[in-house]
Amino acid sequence: MNFPEKIKIKRCLLIIDMQYDFISGSLKVSGGEELVMKIAEYLKENSDNFDLIVFTKDDHPREHVSFASNHKSKVPFDEYTYVSKNDSSHVFKSCLWPDHCVVGTPGNEIHNDLTSLILNEHIGKTKTIVVGKGKNLNREYYSCFNDVLEEDFTELQEILETELISEVFICGLAYDYCVINSAKSSVQLGFTTFVAENLTRKIDSSWECNEPGVKVVTQF
Ligand SMILES: [Zn+2]
Incomplete structure (x- = not known):
């Protein structure tokens, strides 16, 4: 009789939007x-603990809906509501931003201290890929899986499922x-999900994470 092999838990590390515009450019986040x-040091020591490493990036066209400059009489950080074209009662309230991460500009690039760790699409033994979001003119993306109205999707879910990933850091x-x-x-997609709090930085310093289901790790 053949017993099934013990299933090994497969882990993915998502490294979100470490692009020059968020680090030192037009939408610079403190720290x-x-x-x-810190992330570069972490990768040098720990990349082999993951089965896949995904770098995400904001990939906006110059006319992107999230830029205040593309709206008459709006300035960055003004409130803005995204409304579904299919259902006008389905909305997402947020704000407008300075122009950022425009494809083809230096601010769109992932920081060189991280990309320089990638050799033949691997860091150490672990495969790395890059997933872009926010490419569509009229859709704002915060999640690297879907737009803010949850109507448009990147290829990431399929990639993680193909790789049999069950834990996402x-x-x-x-x-x-x-x-x-x-x-x-x-x-929501069913992955066991951890946020490495010491390997993130906030825009609003008073914001606190209060998201059921997300496991916050303070020292990763
Ligand atoms: Zn953006």
């Missing part, structure tokens, strides 16, 4: 430079926007 160093920028929303989606 971003220090965070690059998340770090990067910014904790209160793209990190937490990626974590929320990951929980």
Whole structure:
């Protein structure tokens, strides 16, 4: 009789939006430079603990809906409500941003201290991939799985399922926007989800994580 092999838990590390515009550019998050160093150190020691490492990036066209500059009489950080085209009662309230992470600009690039660790699409023994989001003019993305209205999706879910990933660990920028929303989606999709709090930084220093289902690890 053949017994099934004991199933090994497969882990993915998601490194969210470590791009120059969020670190030192137009939408700089406080502590971003220090965070690059910490994530790089972490990867050098721990990359082999993961079965897949995914770098995500904001990949916006210049006319992107989330830029205040693309709206008459709006300035960065003004409130803005995204409304579903299919159902006008389905909305997401957020704010507009300075132009950031425009494809083809230096601010769109992931920090070199992290990409320089990648050799032949691997860090150590672990395969790395890059997933872009926010490519569509009229959709805002915080989560790296789906847009804010949860109507448009990246290829990430399929990638994680193909790789048989069951645990997702998340770090990067910014904790209160793209990190937490990626974590929320990951929980909804059924992955056991951890946020590495010491490997994230917030835009709003008063914000606190209060998301059922997300396991917050303070020292990763
Ligand atoms: Zn963006």
